[in-house]
Amino acid sequence: MTLANGLIHFSIIDYLNALPLNMAFKDGLFEGQVDLTFDYPSQCADNLASGRCEVGLISSIEYQRIANLRIAPGICIASRHEVRSVLILTRKPLSDVKTVALDRFSRSSVALLRILFHRRFGFQPQFITMTPQAEPMLAEADAALIIGDAALRALPQDVDHIDLAREWNRDTGLPFVFAFWAIRRGANTAAVCDILNRAKAYGMPRIATRMDDIRARWPLPENDILDYFHTNIHYDLGEPELASLALFYRYAEEAGLIKHPSPPRFAT
Ligand SMILES: C=C(O[C@@H]1C=C(C(=O)O)C=C[C@H]1O)C(=O)O
Structure with a gap:
């Protein structure tokens, strides 16, 4: 067309x-x-x-x-290795995370996060999809996935930041x-x-x-x-x-x- x-x-x-x-x-x-x-x-x-x-x-x-x-x-x-702009923000170790707020603008990183839970822990948390803003997301869920420009802004420092490219590279070498x-x-x-x-x-x-x-x-x-x-x-x-x-x-x-x-x- x-x-x-x-x-x-x-x-x-x-x-x-x-x-x-x-x-x-x-x-x-x-x-x-x-x-x-x-x-x-x-x-x-x-x-x-x-x-x-x-x-x-x-x-x-x-x-x-x-x-x-x-x-x-x-x-x-x-x-x-590290992408810096695709992050899981979490208050708990991932194995204890029950709910994740997903960035509504992402598809690949959502899949990558779901693969990580599937392969490492054999379960999927509950997901909600939200506009990427750390504080409201973390008010609703144990962890938040944020990508792109929103992940480059100032983010809460009292939570763990997990870089998804680094996790992928650790697991696959790629x-x-x-x-x-x-x-x-x-x-x-x-x-x-x-x-x-x-x-x-x-x-x-x-x-x-x-x-x-x-x-x-x-x-x-x-x-x-x-x-x-x-x-x-x-x-x-x-x-x-x-x-x-x-x-x-x-x-x-x-x-x-x-x-x-x-x-x-x-x-x-
Ligand atoms: C590296 C990034 O890659 C992005 C992640 C995407 C996704 O998760 O679907 C899509 C496009 C890219 O802009 C980023 O946004 O920081």
Whole structure:
């Protein structure tokens, strides 16, 4: 489905972690070719599923829930050790947690948390889904899952912070792939991949030169922002990331979160 005006419709995450991938879109590099919607991860996936967009930056788990997608090769939002922005805040050891408030904008991290409970403890706590705000979440539940920009804000320090990428890496030795670009069947995949590759090459080298603008929107210390992009998050989808995705999908199936997983298929 190409929209009536001939533009390709992209649904894009607007968290700090997506900036290296979306800066070129924001700077208008593809004006006249693309139509943009900025949304939360869960909504990007829903837009792709419903056909409201042709290309979405979506939670990796959603690839298994939406038919006929192709993944843009070589690009993802992933973390090797600590991601810093996908956190379980908890007052109790996880084995004692009975209720978890889930960030309503997440899908991959929700699946990752459920896999962690399934594999480590063999039970699922009760879940409620909430807007990501630590205090109200922790007033309702023993633990809270918070992702993205909300996890980078000041958080209560009198609770434990568990970094989900670190937990995954401890258990598997692998990075974790939170999100990637997925393209609906019928879209011009060559044109889309060209845009996405150009956007990826454009964003990262400009992060350091845009620091004032970035800090106006995300008021964090400059070094924290640079560390986040250089140490916590990475954007290359290669062999370790593919191995990780295969394991993530297998565990998700074992935990009853998805049906038999299809292997990742890439756009050409
Ligand atoms: C690393 C992150 O990855 C995110 C986590 C997602 C999810 O849990 O579904 C989706 C997109 C990414 O923005 C983050 O938000 O901090």
